[in-house]
Amino acid sequence: MGGDGGRGGARVSAVTSPATTAPSGGAVPGAVHTLLPTTIVGSLPKPSWLAQPEVLWSPWALEGDALIEGKRDALRIAVQEQTRRGIDIVSDGEQTRQHFVTTFIEHLSGVDFDRRETVRIRDRYDASVPTVVGEVRRERPVFVDDARFLREITDRPIKWALPGPMTMVDTLYDAHYKSREKLAWEFATILNEEARALEDAGVDVIQFDEPSFNVFFDEVKDWGVAALERAAEGLRAQTAVHICYGYGVTANNEWKASLGSQWRQYEESFPLLQRSSIDIVSLECQHSHVPMELIELVRGKKVMLGAIDVASEVVETPEEVADTLRRALAFVDADKLIPSTNCGMAPFPRAVAAEKLSALSAGAGIVRDELA
Template structure:
């Protein structure tokens, strides 16, 4: 990406009301069959246009063709029974009724390849595609077959790698793996979480990203955040391990969070997607607030490695709020770009002395 501070979203954007009930996760589709397929494509085009109008540099599908960032991928796999459901505690935070792994998991055909090719055909700019990470997939299921979170994660990692290679072939520039579970299961991250993520990105030549956040702006997540104290230091556990991994970009939550910004120092050398937009609030940030978050981050990440983004997906937000937040993200990034350009153009006293001496 040649532009300084290229902006992007972490993932989902709100769906139009004619496609699914707005401001809701796992919202059922309002139509079916060919009409649903066409409507999903229409929503993808609309989402792309809204990102472009807002000035977002690295665009995505806005996850318009999926009900949920994890389960839609799992729906396409064999070995998982969506009729046989169990209640589990997801991310140690909230209970949910989830499908059951009843046999060997396998991907019998591509899941997102056709959608990715469609998005690629609509724009010449860089595109990013999000996939669920292996650990987060494991944490969103009841496993009655492998009876081992690690074994199931390795199976998912191999499946994700197949999918990612096809997305790369479809022209995707950045493939992002969503791993909110990394902020919860620290021992597992060390034991096999990073290793299975490395398996998922194996052999890819496009850029890869891992998105680790504190979750959508839903009540279960905001309640959990309220218990985390004055400093959220979860990243301290996992960043040193990610710093030595093969992942190119690390996406994290910063704005309106209690994450100490200096933790970014632990992933020095990586590109960093800095969450400068709060997805747990309907209040639209000002461009100056976004710029303030980016300026703080620049103390710990070089300008050519800073990618302004949203904290997480925005599917549960009203559409007009999401639009406003995207515009604020772009405008805030532009403020800081201009500041960086001005600082670069301004000769320092030291440079002046050197040129004087040379003359």
């Protein structure tokens, strides 16, 4: 579906572009010239004055105009912390949203958040979720203003995450379409609208979060990857798909404990993604049981490799990060490797998350020097 052609020109490679200067001689925002550019996959801890610390999806502590201002201040802090810790491709750290899926869905019509149903999320745990009651539509931009603000406060490449179509479907009760596939295609169209607007706002990498790809293998084959490609169709920005094993919460930890000594779920989706139009494949690696050789299945794609564990507050040493990256280089070319975190770090104390960012950057620096 969505090929390499963009809207009116060749696709931009935000993470491998050659050195470029603006007409005035200054650096062009969005260009990165570093081998092994570092980034984070999802969330960072929020300040205590914005939301309760070390709690996933905590309610906001502010309201009205104070909340708007507080979110922007938190975003500034997240950018400053990533920059001073050596992160090359900066994200918002999800400072302006509570949940990586439902915050996007809240802005769509056709979904009733007061009508709740209990569903099984990713075949792992039960949750009370909103209900699809009519045709889903994006009436207005969702994250575009925040992304434009992020673009204004940093000259580094920026990455923005959106939920993937299948994971959106799996976070709702559908009383209207009554077909996971039909609803996924509707969401894919909506996501593409938002992604194009994010690209116009200056976003260099658009990431789609699809943890459901590690669970619903038949659907991934039948329509999941195709719906993901529809969400990314026509974009000039780099596109990424993030498939992880989730935050280090009880339900996820119990599920992971049942997977045995080797986690081979990526074997189902990686061959399909290798043939897809998606540019970057993100996977969990550090302290997981994912066999490193599975990276070979996406040979030719850029690999956003999780070298920081998000299920433990123990901070990796730079050498531990470097060792993970060295092992990965047997299966991915150095110019296609993007060191990152396994997943988001919202439940961590802020100091722990900051130290993990420093370890990621330092570990990448060790390997970068070795390659040079």
